[in-house]
Amino acid sequence: MTVQVPKLEYRHRVDDLLRTERLPHVWCPGCGIGITLQAFLRAVKALEAKGVVDRKQLVFVTGIGCTGRASGYVRLDGAHTPHGRPIAYAYGVKLANPKLVPVVFSGDGDLAGIGGNHLLHAARRNFDMLVIMVNNFNYALTGGQLAPTTPHGAYSTTTPKGNPERPMDVARLVAALGANYVARWSIHYPVHIEEAIKRALPRRGFRFIEVLSICPEIFGRHIGFRSPVDLYERLRKVSKVKKPKTLEEIKYDWENEITLGVFVDKDEPGYMESICSVYNYDWCNELPERRWSKQ
Amino acid sequence: MARREFLTGNEAMAEAAIAAGLRVFIGYPITPASDLFEYLAEKLPSYGGIVFQAEDEIASINALVGATYAGAKAMTATSGPGFSLMAESLGLAAMLEAPIVIVYNMRTGPSTGIATGTGQGDVMQSRWASHGHYGVVVYSPWSVQEAYNLVVKAFDTAWRLRVPTIVLSDAVIAHTRELAVVYEPGEVKVADRKPPREPPGEFKPFKPDPDDLVPPMAFYGEGYAVLAESLAHDERGYYTTDPENYERLVRRLEGKITRNKHHVVSSEARYTEDAETVIVAFGTLARSALALVKDLRKQGKKVGLWRPVSIWPLDEEGLSKAVEHADRVIVAEMNLGQLYREIARILGPTGRKIELVPVLTPELPGPDELLGYFEKAGVEI
Ligand SMILES: Cc1ncc(C[n+]2csc(CCOP(=O)(O)OP(=O)(O)O)c2C)c(N)n1
Ligand code: SF4
Ligand SMILES: [Mg+2]
Numbered sequence: 130m131t132v133q134v135p136k137l138e139y140r141h142r143v144d145d146l147l148r149t150e151r152l153p154h155v156w157c158p159g160c161g162i163g164i165t166l167q168a169f170l171r172a173v174k175a176l177e178a179k180g181v182v183d184r185k186q187l188v189f190v191t192g193i194g195c196t197g198r199a200s201g202y203v204r205l206d207g208a209h210t211p212h213g214r215p216i217a218y219a220y221g222v223k224l225a226n227p228k229l230v231p232v233v234f235s236g237d238g239d240l241a242g243i244g245g246n247h248l249l250h251a252a253r254r255n256f257d258m259l260v261i262m263v264n265n266f267n268y269a270l271t272g273g274q275l276a277p278t279t280p281h282g283a284y285s286t287t288t289p290k291g292n293p294e295r296p297m298d299v300a301r302l303v304a305a306l307g308a309n310y311v312a313r314w315s316i317h318y319p320v321h322i323e324e325a326i327k328r329a330l331p332r333r334g335f336r337f338i339e340v341l342s343i344c345p346e347i348f349g350r351h352i353g354f355r356s357p358v359d360l361y362e363r364l365r366k367v368s369k370v371k372k373p374k375t376l377e378e379i380k381y382d383w384e385n386e387i388t389l390g391v392f393v394d395k396d397e398p399g400y401m402e403s404i405c406s407v408y409n410y411d412w413c414n415e416l417p418e419r420r421w422s423k424q
Numbered sequence: 425m426a427r428r429e430f431l432t433g434n435e436a437m438a439e440a441a442i443a444a445g446l447r448v449f450i451g452y453p454i455t456p457a458s459d460l461f462e463y464l465a466e467k468l469p470s471y472g473g474i475v476f477q478a479e480d481e482i483a484s485i486n487a488l489v490g491a492t493y494a495g496a497k498a499m500t501a502t503s504g505p506g507f508s509l510m511a512e513s514l515g516l517a518a519m520l521e522a523p524i525v526i527v528y529n530m531r532t533g534p535s536t537g538i539a540t541g542t543g544q545g546d547v548m549q550s551r552w553a554s555h556g557h558y559g560v561v562v563y564s565p566w567s568v569q570e571a572y573n574l575v576v577k578a579f580d581t582a583w584r585l586r587v588p589t590i591v592l593s594d595a596v597i598a599h600t601r602e603l604a605v606v607y608e609p610g611e612v613k614v615a616d617r618k619p620p621r622e623p624p625g626e627f628k629p630f631k632p633d634p635d636d637l638v639p640p641m642a643f644y645g646e647g648y649a650v651l652a653e654s655l656a657h658d659e660r661g662y663y664t665t666d667p668e669n670y671e672r673l674v675r676r677l678e679g680k681i682t683r684n685k686h687h688v689v690s691s692e693a694r695y696t697e698d699a700e701t702v703i704v705a706f707g708t709l710a711r712s713a714l715a716l717v718k719d720l721r722k723q724g725k726k727v728g729l730w731r732p733v734s735i736w737p738l739d740e741e742g743l744s745k746a747v748e749h750a751d752r753v754i755v756a757e758m759n760l761g762q763l764y765r766e767i768a769r770i771l772g773p774t775g776r777k778i779e780l781v782p783v784l785t786p787e788l789p790g791p792d793e794l795l796g797y798f799e800k801a802g803v804e805i
Contacts, residue, residue, distance in 0.1 A: 148651075148662075151662060185645060185646075185647045186645065188494070188644050188645075190490070193654075200651060200653075201651065201653070201662065201663055204649045205649055206493075206644040206645065206648070206649055206650050206651075207649075207650075207651050207652065208489075208490065208493065208520075208651070208652035208653075208654075209651070209652070209653050209654050209655060209663075210486060210489075210513075210516065210652075210654055211486070211512050211513055211516055211654055213482075214482065214483075214486040214513065214516075216483075217478070217482065217483040217484075217486035217487050217490075218486045218487065218489060218490040219490060220450070220476065220478070220483065220486075220487040220490065221448065221450065221486070221487030221488055221489065221490030221491035221492075221493075221494065221498065222490040222491065222493065222494045222644060223494075224448050224450070224474050224476055224487070224491060224496075225447060225448050225490070225491035225492070225493075225494035225495060225496035225498065226494040226495055226496070226643075226644065226645055228645065229494060229644055229645050246479050246480060246482075246483070247479060247483055249479070250479040250483075404474070408469045410469075410472060410474075411472065
């Protein structure tokens with residue numbers, strides 16, 4: 130006997146920003162990447178409804194990793210670039226057509242490890258782009274090797290006796306380099322992530338949002354939190370929302386505190402406006418960043 | 425208006441890029457390419473273009489690919505160490521069919537080598553630097569004027585075929601001053617993209633036209649939601665491991681160059697009509713080789729020169745014609761035999777004797793010195 134399964138015509142409010150024909154996606158049950166991606170897509174819809182951005186302006190650039198696979202599902206102009214290179218690719222997009230708005234969405238290993246040099250210099254230049262970094266504390270796609278963000282002492286497949294290194298506090302680093310907007314949230318705060326994106330997307334200069342995520346399949350399993358709920362609770366326990374007054378107050382310590390919150394929120398001229406102060410390009414008056422700027 | 429100027433090769437190549445419509449130059453300083461960058465930094469903004477100094481060559485090439493997808497004619501200039509760093513994303517450019525142009529001024533390798541010396545050690549690296557099988561086009565000039573012409577040609581090829589195109593020059597061309605005829609933007613012929621013919625939703629960014637195997641190109645910002653996918657992809661740009669799709673894709677990345685060879689290949693033959701011995705040399709070494717051929721002709725020796733202008737792919741028909749009357753072919757190059765392997769591959773089956781004269785020196789030899797390298801290699805002429 131064959132069973133007729135009725136076709137569900139389920140529509141989600143962000144479906145029109147997705148290449149739905151490619152679903153189901155590759156991510157594991159309980160993975161935090163989807164929460165982050167949905168926050169981004171919701172923010173785009175909200176900004177579009179307010180007439181602040183047009184989806185045709187956006188270029189969604191990812192690197193390689195579980196997080197990097199997002200570009201395959203998002204129905205925007207985009208690129209799935211080599212490991213570590215989405216920021217570099219985004220430079221070219223913006224320089225070639227300054228009316229476009231690059232959004233980089235990638236993993237901690239991709240952006241802070243192999244692509245770290247680009248992250249440093251993009252932040253230093255206050256280069257006009259939004260970067261969303263999904264930090265799952267490890268190299269997930271390749272099976273759970275050490276990342277620059279892996280907590281000290283934690284097991285990874287390449288540090289089987291525990292990580293002897295100190296991790297990098299990426300958000301604090303980017304803040305120290307002078308980026309216009311820096312925030313860190315965790316997937317426990319989807320509304321805050323969405324709000325941060327709504328604030329940071331229509332803005333000039335370099336904007337960086339780190340999202341602490343859970344990877345139950347690899348990182349969780351390796352450190353003894355196999356169930357997504359357990360890892361979710363473990364991460365919640367250490368994530369503390371604060372309003373740090375100095376960079377020193379921002380903590381990245383898996384045992385005690387990983388500070389969440391908005392660390393930098395300013396509106397200094399970005400790279401594109403800086404070159405417009407030297408050269409009079411015909412596009413200078415049409416920069417979206419100029420329109421968004423409060424000044 | 426065309427004008428004659430006394431320019432270095434680097435200045436001429438910068439002028440050529442401007443004439444070809446360069447909008448975005450991205451570079452990282454390296455000898456002997458920095459002064460091309462510096463020249464453009466002075467001049468390109470007045471033509472509306474942007475010059476950007478990246479943090480490394482890896483950033484340069486990835487940014488170039490992004491720039492072409494956003495609709496700009498884009499170029500970088502580098503040398504061996506920088507090109508080595510670009511290797512991974514040279515493959516990206518080929519995979520995404522991004523029409524980037526790279527001026528590659530060879531210096532003395534390997535490694536940091538002799539930064540101020542010249543060289544020809546990068547024939548293979550220019551073709552095979554990245555992993556996997558893909559296609560690129562490589563031209564090699566022997567004069568300042570030809571360097572100018574080939575940069576224009578490189579933009580034309582890159583945009584006509586959607587293929588990364590390299591001008592493999594060297595330290596001698598880079599810094600030699602010669603008279604060259606140069607033009608303004610709009611005065612040289614350079615292909616543009618084929619725009620999409622279907623509306624968004626129907627347009628497939630990697631669907632080739634059957635005649636030239638080149639897909640029309642939609643730019644970012646035009647509403648096509650183009651996905652530039654570095655993974656193996658189908659015509660929509662969607663990742664797939666399907667073996668048939670993979671074979672079709674990889675064959676096409678190289679096949680579109682072969683299919684359009686008439687636009688791409690070029691070579692020059694001198695004194696070959698009756699030549700019993702043909703010397704093969706490219707780039708600046710071919711100038712010394714030509715002088716040597718002229719000397720040998722004065723001694724009554726039936727020697728000719730064949731000089732490839734496109735190195736990858738070679739003008740195989742031109743080569744076959746040039747050696748029609750020759751039973752000996754001597755490849756002289758500034759390495760231990762890279763172009764030689766290609767010549768041997770093409771002419772080996774014809775039974776001709778194919779000899780190699782390696783010229784390992786950081787300085788371009790004159791004709792007499794070049795003859796010395798023939799003797800050193802035990803190649804009589
Ligand atoms: C040049 C290069 N080196 C190594 C790899 C293998 N690799 C793919 S993804 C990855 C790590 C991904 O980690 P992350 O960026 O944190 O992404 P996640 O999977 O955790 O989301 C590595 C090492 C690669 N693709 N390219
Ligand atoms: S391996 Fe981890 S990061 Fe990757 S999809 Fe699974 S849960 Fe998510
Ligand atoms: Mg990760």
